[in-house]
Amino acid sequence: MAIKTILIVEDDRFIGEMYVRSLKKANYDVDWMVDGNDGLIAARNKQYDLILLDVMLPERRGSDILEALRGGAEDLIPHSKVLILTNFEQDDESRMAMEKKADGYLIKAEITPSKLLSVIGQLDQPAL
Amino acid sequence: MAVTKPPKFAKDFWPYFYRVIATVIIASQLIVLVVIAAILYMFDFHETNLLAFGGILVAEAILGTVSSIAIYKLASQPIKDLLAAIVHVSGEPTTTTPPNPNDKRYEQSGFKDVLQTIYQLASKDTDPTTVLSSAPAAPATITDAATLVKPATTALEMALNETSCAFVVMNHERVITFANKAAPLSIDSNGVSSLSLLFNGQETLDAWLLECDKNAVHAERTWSRIPNKLPEEEGRRFFDVVASYDKGAESEVVLTLIDRTNLYEVGEQELDFIAFAAHELRGPITVIRGYLDVLEDELKDVLKDDQHELFHRLTVSANRLSGYINNILNTSRYDRRHLKMHLAETTIAEVYDTIRDDMDLRAQAQSRLLTVTIPADLPTIAGDPASLSEVFGNLIDNAIKYSNEGGSINVTASPKGDMVEVLVEDHGIGMPASVIGNLFQKFYRSHRSRETVAGTGIGLYISKAIVESHGGNISVRSEDGRGSTFSVLLPTFKSVADKLKAGDNSNEGLIEQGAGWIKNHSMYRG
Numbered sequence: 001m002a003i004k005t006i007l008i009v010e011d012d013r014f015i016g017e018m019y020v021r022s023l024k025k026a027n028y029d030v031d032w033m034v035d036g037n038d039g040l041i042a043a044r045n046k047q048y049d050l051i052l053l054d055v056m057l058p059e060r061r062g063s064d065i066l067e068a069l070r071g072g073a074e075d076l077i078p079h080s081k082v083l084i085l086t087n088f089e090q091d092d093e094s095r096m097a098m099e100k101k102a103d104g105y106l107i108k109a110e111i112t113p114s115k116l117l118s119v120i121g122q123l124d125q126p127a128l
Numbered sequence: 129m130a131v132t133k134p135p136k137f138a139k140d141f142w143p144y145f146y147r148v149i150a151t152v153i154i155a156s157q158l159i160v161l162v163v164i165a166a167i168l169y170m171f172d173f174h175e176t177n178l179l180a181f182g183g184i185l186v187a188e189a190i191l192g193t194v195s196s197i198a199i200y201k202l203a204s205q206p207i208k209d210l211l212a213a214i215v216h217v218s219g220e221p222t223t224t225t226p227p228n229p230n231d232k233r234y235e236q237s238g239f240k241d242v243l244q245t246i247y248q249l250a251s252k253d254t255d256p257t258t259v260l261s262s263a264p265a266a267p268a269t270i271t272d273a274a275t276l277v278k279p280a281t282t283a284l285e286m287a288l289n290e291t292s293c294a295f296v297v298m299n300h301e302r303v304i305t306f307a308n309k310a311a312p313l314s315i316d317s318n319g320v321s322s323l324s325l326l327f328n329g330q331e332t333l334d335a336w337l338l339e340c341d342k343n344a345v346h347a348e349r350t351w352s353r354i355p356n357k358l359p360e361e362e363g364r365r366f367f368d369v370v371a372s373y374d375k376g377a378e379s380e381v382v383l384t385l386i387d388r389t390n391l392y393e394v395g396e397q398e399l400d401f402i403a404f405a406a407h408e409l410r411g412p413i414t415v416i417r418g419y420l421d422v423l424e425d426e427l428k429d430v431l432k433d434d435q436h437e438l439f440h441r442l443t444v445s446a447n448r449l450s451g452y453i454n455n456i457l458n459t460s461r462y463d464r465r466h467l468k469m470h471l472a473e474t475t476i477a478e479v480y481d482t483i484r485d486d487m488d489l490r491a492q493a494q495s496r497l498l499t500v501t502i503p504a505d506l507p508t509i510a511g512d513p514a515s516l517s518e519v520f521g522n523l524i525d526n527a528i529k530y531s532n533e534g535g536s537i538n539v540t541a542s543p544k545g546d547m548v549e550v551l552v553e554d555h556g557i558g559m560p561a562s563v564i565g566n567l568f569q570k571f572y573r574s575h576r577s578r579e580t581v582a583g584t585g586i587g588l589y590i591s592k593a594i595v596e597s598h599g600g601n602i603s604v605r606s607e608d609g610r611g612s613t614f615s616v617l618l619p620t621f622k623s624v625a626d627k628l629k630a631g632d633n634s635n636e637g638l639i640e641q642g643a644g645w646i647k648n649h650s651m652y653r654g
Contacts, residue, residue: 012411018418022425056407087410089402089457092468109410109450112421 009039022113036060055086217250229376294385312356366392469512522587523552531556546623555611
């Protein structure tokens with residue numbers, strides 16, 4: 001399934017706009033939420049192909065959002081992929097916990113918009 | 129013994145036993161019926177009263193069977209319970225719950241002691257505290273939890289109050305029957321005391337105890353770094369918690385809490401500081417690198433060549449800054465023994481590819497001739513791609529720093545026994561032998577380089593740490609005024625694969641083979 005719709009949950013305005021700008025230019029359909037609560041609501045209300053999730057967020061942390069979506073018995077977003085994008089240095093345990101539930105864990109400072117596009121391109125190819 | 133011969137498990141004895149008993153009951157009833165029928169027949173009872181003859185036989189069949197089953201049930205119940213207890217003690221796979229000695233019917237029949245004996249025999253440790261705590265008659269106090277944490281009376285209790293380790297004992301109802309002074313307890317408005325420990329996620333003591341009640345007879349578990357209060361609260365302490373569970377014992381749950389506040393609190397503060405510092409520093413870097421990327425793409429047809437060059441310098445500087453931040457973070461992790469390598473099968477070429485663009489741009493922007501020759505047929509290595517790319521980045525960055533404009537830098541790789549060697553060679557200022565011995569020390573900067581070249585002095589320190597965490601080796605050959613060659617030796621994947629799988633590798637690396645997981649900067653760092 002080709003990735004078309006993307007939800008970005010990111011509280012930093014500069015970074016959020018940066019992703020939105022380059023992803024829109026690459027013809028993705030992008031929604032951007034600034035706080036954790038809105039992010040969780042958006043993820044539950046609409047089916048996105050991909051969710052870009054920050055960890056340090058106001059109202060609700062990225063780890064809590066992921067837990068709410070994929071921590072229970074039922075995966076609430078079975079059709080979505082999730083990429084964690086964070087600059088926060090998590091301890092190993094919490095990082096592992098998130099890695100297990102996500103499709104990728106990336107340090108924002110290392111991922112420029114063009115690299116993000118290539119990562120999304122990789123996600124699009126079915127892993128065999 | 130029937131238990132061991134045909135069946136494989138002790139629990140298989142029961143179905144066998146059951147079948148034998150059923151056969152015996154049916155057979156004996158048939159014999160009794162035949163005998164009665166024969167006696168009646170001899171007295172010609174069937175001729176005088178056929179109906180009564182039939183009735184007697186039917187009544188005997190029913191009554192005999194029912195009473196046999198009833199006796200069988202009564203007599204075999206203890207065997208069944210014994211077997212269940214043994215099955216659980218032996219650790220055989222089973223879906224049944226082990227019999228609980230505190231069950232009412234066991235207490236009435238006195239079977240409780242039998243079960244307790246089995247459970248005690250199964251526990252290897254004859255724990256003196258269990259014996260002691262069960263010695264004084266305690267049942268009367270179970271009703272009132274508050275009085276249970278009573279002032280020390282015995283020498284042992286007084287001694288326990290002197291230690292900073294906390295001991296907490298609970299009975300089957302999870303009422304605290306003993307707690308020493310150091311125990312982190314909270315008392316609610318009803319005067320009931322409970323443990324205040326903040327476990328991580330779902331791995332709580334309560335969850336574990338529930339699991340034990342269902343499936344275990346004896347169990348032990350350890351948690352580390354468990355605080356008793358939230359981060360901002362007064363008097364926060366950290367414990368390593370050891371819990372032991374002994375089904376049916378008077379002291380069913382014994383907790384030993386080792387106070388590690390001194391050790392963990394410092395780590396906690398540093399961890400917080402580094403985590404937040406990383407977050408703070410990386411934020412602006414993300415924006416700078418990101419917008420440079422966006423702008424360069426959007427302006428590529430508008431910019432003149434020299435303006436492109438200025439853009440490159442910005443990008444190179446931002447990338448270097450990012451690398452230094454990673455060095456600082458890694459150094460901090462390493463010093464706190466938190467630096468972990470996630471080893472996976474990879475190649476030098478794959479690792480280098482992640483930083484190739486960045487290095488090319490860096491060399492070009494600073495007018496160095498960077499030549500990289502990595503043969504395609506090198507053996508695979510066991511490496512953490514992200515960390516190794518940082519090592520190569522550091523070495524090339526140094527080669528650029530300590531060489532002259534227009535100077536050539538060569539990166540080559542070749543197999544060397546069980547290792548793969550990567551050489552980073554420059555023809556720059558080099559260094560005297562007296563400097564080399566200190567080169568890989570933290571914050572070490574040679575007198576000369578301090579005056580002429582900027583740097584933090586941790587690049588080589590952390591590179592050495594990373595390489596050695598791989599089981600490899602880093603070294604340097606240098607000639608003053610002629611340049612330096614750094615050598616990185618990394619074990620081949622083949623030579624460490626068995627060790628990695630056995631899980632006895634010293635750096636706690638994980639083995640990650642195959643695709644599926646996108647690892648940060650392993651593929652996308654260039």
